[in-house]
Amino acid sequence: MAKMQTPASQDELAEMIAAAEAPLALEGTGSKPIGHTVEGQCLSLRKFSGIIAYEPEELILEVKAATALSEIEKLLSQRGQMLAFEPPDYASLFAAPSAGTLGGHMACGLSGPRRIKAGAARDHILGISGVTGQGLAFKSGARVVKNVTGYDMPKLLTSSYGTLAAMTSIIVKVLPAPETEETLVFQGLSDVEAVSLMSAAMQSAGEVSGAAHVPGEGTYLRVDGIAPSVAFRRDGLIKLLARDAGVLEEGASRKLWQGLRDVKPFWPLKDHVIWRLSVTPSEAPAIVKRVQEHLDLRRYYDWAGGLIWLAVSGSEDGGASAIRGAITSGHATLLRGPAELKARVAVFQPQAPALAALSARVKHSFDPRGVLNPGRMYKSA
Amino acid sequence: MIAMPLPDESVLARRSEIAADLRKLVAAEGVIDAGPLLKVYESDGLSAYRQPPMIVVLPETTEQVSQVLRYAHEHRIKVVPRGSGTSLSGGALPLADGILLGLGKFNRVLEIDYENRCAVVQPGVTNLAISKAVEHKGFYYAPDPSSQIACSIGGNVAENSGGVHCLKYGLTANNILGIEMVLITGEVVRLGGKHLDSEGYDLLGLMTGSEGLLGVVTEVTVRILQKPETARALLVGFASSEEAGQCVADIIASGIIPGGMEMMDRPAIHAADDFARCAYPRDVEALLIIELDGPQVEVDHLIERVKALAEKNKSLTLKISNSEAERLSFWAGRKSAFPAVGRISPDYICMDGTIPRKKLPDVLQGMLRLSEKHRLRVANVFHAGDGNLHPLILFDANQADELERAEAFGADILRLCVEVGGVLTGEHGVGVEKRDLMPAMFSEDDLAQQQRVKCAFDAKGLLNPGKVFPVLHRCAELGRMHVRGGQLAHPDLPRF
Numbered sequence: 032m033a034k035m036q037t038p039a040s041q042d043e044l045a046e047m048i049a050a051a052e053a054p055l056a057l058e059g060t061g062s063k064p065i066g067h068t069v070e071g072q073c074l075s076l077r078k079f080s081g082i083i084a085y086e087p088e089e090l091i092l093e094v095k096a097a098t099a100l101s102e103i104e105k106l107l108s109q110r111g112q113m114l115a116f117e118p119p120d121y122a123s124l125f126a127a128p129s130a131g132t133l134g135g136h137m138a139c140g141l142s143g144p145r146r147i148k149a150g151a152a153r154d155h156i157l158g159i160s161g162v163t164g165q166g167l168a169f170k171s172g173a174r175v176v177k178n179v180t181g182y183d184m185p186k187l188l189t190s191s192y193g194t195l196a197a198m199t200s201i202i203v204k205v206l207p208a209p210e211t212e213e214t215l216v217f218q219g220l221s222d223v224e225a226v227s228l229m230s231a232a233m234q235s236a237g238e239v240s241g242a243a244h245v246p247g248e249g250t251y252l253r254v255d256g257i258a259p260s261v262a263f264r265r266d267g268l269i270k271l272l273a274r275d276a277g278v279l280e281e282g283a284s285r286k287l288w289q290g291l292r293d294v295k296p297f298w299p300l301k302d303h304v305i306w307r308l309s310v311t312p313s314e315a316p317a318i319v320k321r322v323q324e325h326l327d328l329r330r331y332y333d334w335a336g337g338l339i340w341l342a343v344s345g346s347e348d349g350g351a352s353a354i355r356g357a358i359t360s361g362h363a364t365l366l367r368g369p370a371e372l373k374a375r376v377a378v379f380q381p382q383a384p385a386l387a388a389l390s391a392r393v394k395h396s397f398d399p400r401g402v403l404n405p406g407r408m409y410k411s412a
Numbered sequence: 413m414i415a416m417p418l419p420d421e422s423v424l425a426r427r428s429e430i431a432a433d434l435r436k437l438v439a440a441e442g443v444i445d446a447g448p449l450l451k452v453y454e455s456d457g458l459s460a461y462r463q464p465p466m467i468v469v470l471p472e473t474t475e476q477v478s479q480v481l482r483y484a485h486e487h488r489i490k491v492v493p494r495g496s497g498t499s500l501s502g503g504a505l506p507l508a509d510g511i512l513l514g515l516g517k518f519n520r521v522l523e524i525d526y527e528n529r530c531a532v533v534q535p536g537v538t539n540l541a542i543s544k545a546v547e548h549k550g551f552y553y554a555p556d557p558s559s560q561i562a563c564s565i566g567g568n569v570a571e572n573s574g575g576v577h578c579l580k581y582g583l584t585a586n587n588i589l590g591i592e593m594v595l596i597t598g599e600v601v602r603l604g605g606k607h608l609d610s611e612g613y614d615l616l617g618l619m620t621g622s623e624g625l626l627g628v629v630t631e632v633t634v635r636i637l638q639k640p641e642t643a644r645a646l647l648v649g650f651a652s653s654e655e656a657g658q659c660v661a662d663i664i665a666s667g668i669i670p671g672g673m674e675m676m677d678r679p680a681i682h683a684a685d686d687f688a689r690c691a692y693p694r695d696v697e698a699l700l701i702i703e704l705d706g707p708q709v710e711v712d713h714l715i716e717r718v719k720a721l722a723e724k725n726k727s728l729t730l731k732i733s734n735s736e737a738e739r740l741s742f743w744a745g746r747k748s749a750f751p752a753v754g755r756i757s758p759d760y761i762c763m764d765g766t767i768p769r770k771k772l773p774d775v776l777q778g779m780l781r782l783s784e785k786h787r788l789r790v791a792n793v794f795h796a797g798d799g800n801l802h803p804l805i806l807f808d809a810n811q812a813d814e815l816e817r818a819e820a821f822g823a824d825i826l827r828l829c830v831e832v833g834g835v836l837t838g839e840h841g842v843g844v845e846k847r848d849l850m851p852a853m854f855s856e857d858d859l860a861q862q863q864r865v866k867c868a869f870d871a872k873g874l875l876n877p878g879k880v881f882p883v884l885h886r887c888a889e890l891g892r893m894h895v896r897g898g899q900l901a902h903p904d905l906p907r908f
Contacts, residue, residue: 088661089768089799111667146608153614154586169861170854175766176579177798177838179572179621180846180853181880182862183585186617190609207667230527236550236638236707260710267707311606313527337608362611380611385599390613392868397861408612 049166062131096134117143140190158202164398209255310361312336325353419509465506482598495567501843535566554581572621574839579797649696656698673797684745687752757806765829766838800838
């Protein structure tokens with residue numbers, strides 16, 4: 032394989048892509064090997080790093096795409112703000128050196144537990160600049176939080192895994208970080224009871240910002256905001272749910288949710304295949320039950336049941352057919368697995384024919400020659 | 413006036429034949445090709461533009477929509493989708509040689525699923541009807557465009573509609589989970605569902621705000637939220653827009669995201685007060701309505717913090733609502749700003765730019781200069797929290813050239829918004845109205861890429877042509893423009 036290319040400017044990047052005669056494998060820092068392996072020359076975007084503008088009172092942050100997430104979070108915390116979609120840090124999960132870059136998170140569309148209240152990565156992206164597969168620089172969006180001018184390309188590029196364009200800069204909406212938080216802990220619930228309890232909490236005015244269930248450990252509800260409001264809503268939830276609950280104070284609460292966000296319950300399972308299922312929340316326990324009929328697995332639930340984490344071992348196809356067969360609506364992503372397995376099994380949920388064909392045309396509209404991360408999402412167009 | 417594409421005479425010549433064919437696809441009374449009923453559809457909320465469609469088709473099922481679109485695709489007939497026709501940018505303006513596809517008969521709430529906090533509705537259901545359908549359980553649908561009693565959820569998806577509360581609760585895009593849509597080929601595609609994060613490309617995000625150019629939405633799954641326990645508002649007057657703007661910046665920088673934060677300038681304050689008799693202070697240059705919502709204890713706490721920030725910024729008048737009636741009275745003037753302006757001027761047009769908030773004083777100054785240049789008055793209402801400006805340009809359509817001057821004034825304002833780092837439209841859409849201003853914000857390459865995406869959905873350019881893009885390109889042309897090498901390299905490789 033030829034050596035890595037590391038363009039330092041958008042013009043240089045555009046030239047390299049335009050000149051590419053073979054597939055390019057885009058990379059920030061390589062921290063998230065999600066998707067199929069791309070056979071191609073590595074095009075590293077790591078030189079696109081640095082803060083372009085941060086305006087806390089406008090709720091706006093613009094950075095070069097490969098700016099480290101850790102640098103961004105440090106900057107925002109100095110002004111009491113955050114990326115409200117709670118980007119996860121999968122460094123331990125993937126044995127990577129760091130959480131990676133904002134561009135990488137956006138390209139993978141990853142959101143943490145707060146997604147149920149604050150929205151996903153795609154709900155916070157406001158603008159992008161980048162280069163298409165034709166080597167054309169383009170931009171979309173602006174440094175304002177409300178904009179409907181033209182198609183929402185920033186959303187389209189989010190979770191496109193670098194298959195449409197190479198992003199060079201990103202504008203995101205930032206929000207005030209809660210002043211404090213607490214977590215209610217319920218013990219001894221079955222999966223069905225836990226999902227039902229989380230649903231009841233989500234239907235209340237408790238403004239729950241995290242709802243997770245780790246079988247055998249606990250069912251967790253996070254409330255955050257200003258202290259008097261947190262206390263009021265905490266008490267309201269305890270009364271509404273009418274069950275004994277423990278309370279984790281701020282420090283312990285932050286640590287818990289960071290762990291759930293980063294898939295810590297599965298860190299010890301180094302050889303397991305890890306799946307991430309996005310499903311209708313109330314159907315989650317039944318889906319897990321159906322999968323359990325076929326597979327030996329570990330599990331936990333986030334997003335009030337809407338996100339199921341599964342760790343599977345000892346299955347010839349990594350559990351793909353059992354898992355996808357159990358899902359009635361929603362989708363399953365093979366988040367982590369050996370290269371050999373990913374060569375045989377679709378990482379992303381196969382789509383219905385009309386949708387697959389439409390997605391292929393969208394890909395083609397950005398990258399008609401198929402040079403940007405070909406095959407990373409779907410094997411065939 | 414902005415010109416629409418010239419009608420295709422060969423299509424017009426086949427009008428009755430086409431109508432007869434369409435009557436085989438939908439109930440006969442659902443096809444209108446003559447008579448006064450056609451005129452009902454000639455315009456939307458951008459009423460300066462009028463054009464009766466060639467034929468109106470009112471399907472009742474997804475299958476019928478699919479058949480009508482497949483027919484249009486086969487016979488190269490243009491299609492303009494329409495919900496309630498409240499677009500302020502001309503998104504549903506018909507074409508003389510086009511089918512106007514009205515989704516008004518899709519008016520049922522199909523399912524309410526409290527357990528999963530969502531509702532499945534047909535696109536013709538009005539925005540407010542969704543909230544009404546779930547309010548007995550304490551729920552509501554958050555986006556609240558001011559036309560919410562009339563505008564349809566399908567139209568909201570097409571325009572990515574916002575509203576007063578979207579700073580805290582988001583636009584349409586942030587509040588829908590899934591759609592069913594029909595492509596111009598007649599293919600039916602489902603994006604998302606009751607789960608979070610649709611799989612693959614975020615085509616749901618792309619569809620939202622695509623202004624009817626990519627597909628026809630036939631079902632929408634929306635998120636519903638529990639209503640906040642209480643809401644209180646402050647009504648604060650300032651001697652200048654600088655001070656009011658600084659107060660808004662201070663509130664947000666201090667970590668408070670109000671449920672709503674509106675600003676009005678002096679002409680808008682006076683017009684509203686004269687109309688609604690809402691006891692607004694008249695000796696101020698800028699008036700803020702700041703609404704906090706949530707649990708009582710939180711709202712009471714934040715009200716005090718906001719009050720302190722208002723006083724720090726030298727507020728001249730400050731009132732805090734102590735009852736629901738008082739809170740509503742604060743809003744009464746703002747909510748009637750449009751009819752209030754209608755009372756002091758025979759006609760007005762409502763613009764919709766967004767600017768970085770800190771640029772507000774510059775933009776208001778610039779607007780005064782433009783007001784003199786174009787010899788027309790302007791009143792401003794402003795979603796202050798998110799920088800979305802609604803200048804109301806006052807004119808009299810019966811006076812020669814006043815509409816043209818008003819349009820030129822509006823275009824200058826939007827160019828000014830872009831110059832200071834803002835955008836042409838915050839929530840009303842580009843439509844016809846701002847179409848020709850797109851090059852002020854986008855380069856040719858930016859626009860060409862958007863049009864290539866359009867081609868991925870609608871290669872023949874039949875869905876809502878003449879909207880959004882100033883120049884219509886044939887898709888083949890766009891494909892050729894910048895392809896280097898011409899040929900697809902490595903045709904055997906996986907493509908994405």
